[in-house]
Amino acid sequence: MRIPPAVAAFAVAALLAGCAAEPGGQLTVVSRGTATVVTPVGDPTVIATGLDAPWSMVRLESGSTLISERDSRLVKELTADGTVRVVGSVDGAAPGGEGGLLGIEAAPGDSPGLFVYLTTANDNRIVRFDLVGEAGSYALGESRDILTGLRKAGNHNGGRIALGPDGMLYATVGDANDRGTSQDPASLNGKILRMNMDGSVPDDNPFDGSLVYSLGHRNPQGIAWDGDGQLWAAEFGQDTWDEFNIITPGGNYGWPIVEGASDDPAFVNPVYQWATDDASPSGLAWVGGTFFMAGLGGERLWAINSGDPTTAEQYFADRFGRIRDVIAGPGGTLWMMTNNTDGRGTPRKGDDQILQVELVS
Numbered sequence: 001m002r003i004p005p006a007v008a009a010f011a012v013a014a015l016l017a018g019c020a021a022e023p024g025g026q027l028t029v030v031s032r033g034t035a036t037v038v039t040p041v042g043d044p045t046v047i048a049t050g051l052d053a054p055w056s057m058v059r060l061e062s063g064s065t066l067i068s069e070r071d072s073r074l075v076k077e078l079t080a081d082g083t084v085r086v087v088g089s090v091d092g093a094a095p096g097g098e099g100g101l102l103g104i105e106a107a108p109g110d111s112p113g114l115f116v117y118l119t120t121a122n123d124n125r126i127v128r129f130d131l132v133g134e135a136g137s138y139a140l141g142e143s144r145d146i147l148t149g150l151r152k153a154g155n156h157n158g159g160r161i162a163l164g165p166d167g168m169l170y171a172t173v174g175d176a177n178d179r180g181t182s183q184d185p186a187s188l189n190g191k192i193l194r195m196n197m198d199g200s201v202p203d204d205n206p207f208d209g210s211l212v213y214s215l216g217h218r219n220p221q222g223i224a225w226d227g228d229g230q231l232w233a234a235e236f237g238q239d240t241w242d243e244f245n246i247i248t249p250g251g252n253y254g255w256p257i258v259e260g261a262s263d264d265p266a267f268v269n270p271v272y273q274w275a276t277d278d279a280s281p282s283g284l285a286w287v288g289g290t291f292f293m294a295g296l297g298g299e300r301l302w303a304i305n306s307g308d309p310t311t312a313e314q315y316f317a318d319r320f321g322r323i324r325d326v327i328a329g330p331g332g333t334l335w336m337m338t339n340n341t342d343g344r345g346t347p348r349k350g351d352d353q354i355l356q357v358e359l360v361s
Helices: 004-016 179-183
Strands: 019-021 025-027 039-048 054-059 065-069 075-079 086-091 101-107 113-119 124-132 137-151 159-162 169-173 191-195 212-216 221-223 231-236 241-246 272-275 279-285 290-295 300-305 312-317 324-327 334-338 356-361
Touching: 039 300, 039 312, 039 334, 054 324, 054 334, 065 101, 075 101, 101 124, 101 169, 124 169, 137 169, 137 191, 169 221, 221 290, 231 279, 279 334, 290 334, 300 324
Parallel strands: 054 101, 086 137, 101 159, 221 279, 279 324
Antiparallel strands: 019 025, 039 356, 054 065, 065 075, 075 086, 101 113, 113 124, 124 137, 159 169, 169 191, 191 212, 221 231, 231 241, 241 272, 279 290, 290 300, 290 324, 300 312, 324 334, 334 356
16 A cells, blocks of 8 residues: 555554554454454463563574674574574664663575664664574574664664564654654664565565655564554653554654553554553564563563554563563463663662563463
């Protein structure tokens, strides 16, 4: 769906009225229905320990899981038998504040690879590394830039990357502590981006010749797709509201003009919002018909039923400290990764850790 910039506000207003814009300005009612719900049960099991400010993890078809460490610049492998080993160092990363080695995503194809979102000395960028070897012996090979020149800062770097069900690469980019970028269509900061795997602009992006998929974001760090292929995002607020948003092509989510829900028809309201002390969301995962959201400042896991109405329940509050990322684990489980060694948490014995959570319907 292509939305010329001049009619983007019309599409957003239609969504707020319970509708979404289709090509040619036709409207169709959006109905989320009632989602299947799974919930955590019992005490989590420790899967890995001793990680250093981990930021992102991705499970591979081989059974191994790759992990990024923000400050060490290392990519590590957690093998199926529980061994943690170094895959390689992303030497171009320049850790500082909230920047460094951030999101990772597996790159499919005949030559397997790894997409990496990193903060360098001059910018934020996305790089693709060849992934050589096999489970238990993976190593980083040659690299090439996919996207460069994203503004960097001590905070608000965004950093999550994920392949969508449409085969496109999506990236969350923060406003780099410059609020004006979020509403600037010429800037890629304060946006969710959508690109081909080589970094080029897809023909069906909402704005002609632009990687921008949605705008008006402050510091989104979680994206995931539901069972219908609909994109959702979790976003850090400033002082009032953190947000859980349904993402529509060309949608404007309001920052810095609004934070949380508003009555301004120019902006898409969040589907759910939290006080910032309760969430400070990072990773987001869709598992068993339920969204799970990692809470950093909130130090808890949120389970979100995205049906209509949307509801959210908290789990493990204050038990494991800051939670940075969540992904689908083996056998219908959920994995969550703590983030207490990043300078803002209080490390516990064994931190940082990956924990496995059993789920029941």
